[in-house]
Amino acid sequence: GAVVSQHPSRVICKSGTSVKIECRSLDFQATTMFWYRQFPKQSLMLMATSNEGSKATYEQGVEKDKFLINHASLTLSTLTVTSAHPEDSSFYICSAREPGQGGNQPQHFGDGTRLSIL
Amino acid sequence: AQTVTQSQPEMSVQEAETVTLSCTYDTSESNYYLFWYKQPPSRQMILVIRQEAYKQQNATENRFSVNFQKAAKSFSLKISDSQLGDTAMYFCAFTLYSGNTPLVFGKGTRLSVIA
Numbered sequence: 001g002a003v004v005s006q007h008p009s010r011v012i013c014k015s016g017t018s019v020k021i022e023c024r025s026l027d028f029q030a031t032t033m034f035w036y037r038q039f040p041k042q043s044l045m046l047m048a049t050s051n052e053g054s055k056a057t058y059e060q061g062v063e064k065d066k067f068l069i070n071h072a073s074l075t076l077s078t079l080t081v082t083s084a085h086p087e088d089s090s091f092y093i094c095s096a097r098e099p100g101q102g103g104n105q106p107q108h109f110g111d112g113t114r115l116s117i118l
Numbered sequence: 119a120q121t122v123t124q125s126q127p128e129m130s131v132q133e134a135e136t137v138t139l140s141c142t143y144d145t146s147e148s149n150y151y152l153f154w155y156k157q158p159p160s161r162q163m164i165l166v167i168r169q170e171a172y173k174q175q176n177a178t179e180n181r182f183s184v185n186f187q188k189a190a191k192s193f194s195l196k197i198s199d200s201q202l203g204d205t206a207m208y209f210c211a212f213t214l215y216s217g218n219t220p221l222v223f224g225k226g227t228r229l230s231v232i233a
Contacts, residue, residue: 032218043209043225044163049218091161097218107213107221109163 003027004096006110014118015086021079021113023094029074030096034107035067038091047092050077084117091115120145122212124224131200132232138185139195139227141210148172149215152186152193157226158206166208169193171215200231 003026011019023033031052036044048069049057056069066088068080077096081088093112098105121144131137143152154166169177169186176184181201185194197204210224 034220038161041228043223044221046220046222049220093161093163095163095221106165112161114161 004030004094004108004110006094006113008113009111010114010116012116012118013084016083017117019081019084019115021081021092021094021115023077023079023096023110025075025096025108028096028098030077031074031099033071033077033094033096035069035077035079036093036095038093038112040091044093047079052077081115084115086117089115089117120147120150120212120214120222122210122222122224124210124227126227127225128228128230130230130232131197133200133202135200136196136198137200137229139197139208139210139229141193141195141224143191143193143210143212145191145212147214151213151215152184153211153213153221154182154184154195155209155211155223156204156206157209158203163209167195197229202231202233205229205231 005024007022033050035047037047038044046059047062050069050071052071058064071077091114094110095107097107123142150171152169156164156166167177167179167182176186181198183196207226209226211221213221
C-alpha cells in the first residue's frame with residue numbers, strides 16, 4: 001500500500017540550530033501534504049498545508065518564517081525549523097493524500113520526527 | 119470551521135470486554151468523512167475505520183464498529199473483545215468530501231486495556 005516516509009525520526013540539537021525534516025510519498029504523487037505538530041499527551045494540530053509548486057498555507061498562529069515549508073516535487077515536502085529553541089521541541093508528523101477527489105482519498109502519515117532542542 | 123470533540127480523556131476496559139469511545143463534531147456541510155485513528159506508544163497514526171457521511175450504514179472493521187448518527191453529529195467507536203494491543207490513544211477526525219482539506223482531529227481518548 002501507499003507509504004509516507006519521514007526522516008529523521010529523532011533529532012537532538014542545540015538551541016539556535018536549524019533542523020530540516022523530510023516527508024516523502026514513496027509510491028504515489030502527492031500534490032498536497034500536511035504538517036502537524038503534537039505536544040505530549042495532546043492531539044495533532046495542523047501547522048500548514050504544503051502544495052507542490054506553490055507557497056504553503058499556514059494555520060493561524062504558526063510563524064511562516066520560523067517553520068519553512070518547501071514542496072519542490074510531487075513526492076517530497078520539507079519542513080525546516082529555523083533557529084530552533086527549546087519551545088520548538090515537539091513531535092512533528094507529516095501526511096500526504098493520494099491524488100483524486102479530496103476527502104475520498106486516503107491520507108497516509110509518516111512515522112513522525114521527535115525534535116528535542118537543548 | 120469544523121470542530122471535533124472527544125469528551126472522554128481516558129478510559130479503561132477489561133480484556134475481552136467491549137468499550138465505546140464517544141465523538142461529536144460540528145459542521146454545516148452535508149458531505150464529509152469521519153475517521154477513527156489509533157496512536158500506540160510508537161506514535162504511528164493507524165487508521166482504524168472510516169465512515170462516509172452520505173452512507174447510512176455504519177462502518178465495521180472486524181472488532182471495530184461505529185455508531186454514526188448524522189442528525190446528532192455523533193460518531194462513536196465500539197471495540198469488541200478488547201485486546202491488550204488495543205491500548206493506545208484514539209483520535210476521532212473529520213474531513214470534507216471535496217477539496218484538499220486536512221484532517222481535523224479531536225483531543226483524543228487514552229484507552230487502557232487491562233488484563
